[in-house]
Amino acid sequence: MWILLTFIALLIIVYWYTYPRLGEIMLNAYQQRAIQQANLVRRRYSINGISLSVLETEGARNKSKPLLMMIHGFTGDNSVWLSLATLYKDDYHIVIPDLPGHGHTGFSPQWQYDIEAQSTLLNALIWRLGYQKATLIGNSMGGYISAWMSRYKASAVQAQILLCPAGLPARRKSRLDALLDKGQNPFFITRRRAYYRLLSMTMSSSPYIPRMVKDVLADEHIRRVSEYQQVFGDFASTGYMNTQELAKTRVPTLIIWGARDAMLDVSALDNWLDCLSCDYEVFHDVGHMPMLEAPGRTYQRTQHFLHQPRADYAA
Template identity: 35%
Template sequence: MLVIVGVLALVPVWIWWTYPRVGNVLFALIAWVEARRSRLKTLNVPIKGMTLATYQGGDTHAPALLLIHGFSADKGVWLGFARHFVDAYRVIIPDLAGHGKTAFVTGGDYSIAAQARRMVALLDACQVDKVHVIGSSMGAYVASWLATHYPERVLSLGLIGAAGVNLPQPNEVEALVNSGDNPFLIRTRQQFDRFFAMTMAAPPFIPEVLLAAEAQSYIKRRAELAEIFANFSDSPRMEPWLPHVRVPSLILWGREDRMVPVASAQTWLEGIPHARLEILEGIGHLPMVEATQQTVAHCREFLDKAKVYSSIRP
């Protein structure tokens, strides 16, 4: 009887221990399948001081499209979006330093300027001279830094829910951070559920086992994310440089974005000459995941026009 009781007592412990690991295996399998569907290959690209994990696909002679994910995310957020562009572009999707499969190193410098320099090094390593770039959230911050500090490398600029300017109105995330309760720095499953609810207004169905794995990953990475967050949030805001953007620019925002308020879009629109703004109703911080087809349509129309512009500009 004692043996049976002991075994039964171990069952919940075994489930707690293995459940997120099953989710991690499923995550890896789903990512592999989605990358195959999108005709993207996993390529590790050495640059000075590190190796960047990337997805890449498309004709190497086609115009290049660089997709940059946001803080705490990884290159996988672009998989469904990217499949719509591999026929016409050379698509390059990196894991930024400290994210995904690109290693975190304590004291590694995760400022926006440093992440942008790494993107230039990635382009050099891939023998890409000029690129169309689309960034999400912190990735849009990096993309705008590229466009303003390395203008000779950027053909067009797409900003999705962009971080990087002073917020024009009170914001839920900023208030939590200022109170010492950064929603990205997670200790419990309850905190992860709160964070996840803030990321998307219209999320796709995600099985519980995958959410459990993601929650465990955030808890495990808490100290790393804290250092990256401190570096990127201390970076200079973009307002002084926005008038220097000289390429076609698309600003895309979800009306229900809780991470970066939609009011911020106006700062980008007023700062960047000739920028175009599109707001998606009922959508949150990750339009390329929540409303993939709508986001693809806006970006494809924008990129088609930008390609014409880049072909005639000196």
């Protein structure tokens, strides 16, 4: 009996010291495989004093392929685009930055994280890559950055695709709005369980994520909460986009929104459509992250938009 108890105790000890390390190994293996499938490599570019980490199409740059830049949202990183990037790899030179304060780019209290500063940084990255223009795909905060670039740095934008973009208010309150009204910011968490709730808010139909991988993601998020607070403060200080200025946008635009978005309610789409003459689509079974929840459908819809005659979308 004591042998069995000793064996069980050893198993518990091994589990304790390897968990969630095993989850970290699983996560890294998955991401590395997805990066390879998308024909991407990780590179760094020094842009405006920031060492920006990006995933970029492997090999020598082929300027015959147009540049496609994917821009993640608040507390995300460039890994959220890997499923979609795989579908685009044959047609575009892809670049997916980790925005300042996120992912491998890291954080500095001296950096600026407002929308204008991030737009300026990504505009400089386009030039650094040797391109004049890029097609932008932005989600949430990344959608706001894309919309800002398309209005104020339009010479560098070929077209833009906004997935549940921040930047304009919604006509109905989301779950996130309700929490913020109570003084509760679900991004600023101290426990894994709170991270699980946050994850359920970001996606309505999340791909399967093993529990130990979720715990790795939760621990990393919790470790960076104080950094995210500064990023959020700068981001929020930008306020909503000026609708009169937004209406001057002439970049061809597609907006995709998930009807089950708990972060930014789909009713915000009406305010975007009041300002922009653009194409749009609502995915009725999707939440805040269409590129993760429905990558195939997102790809098909964006491809249809990108192959339309440009005159169809001119304002």
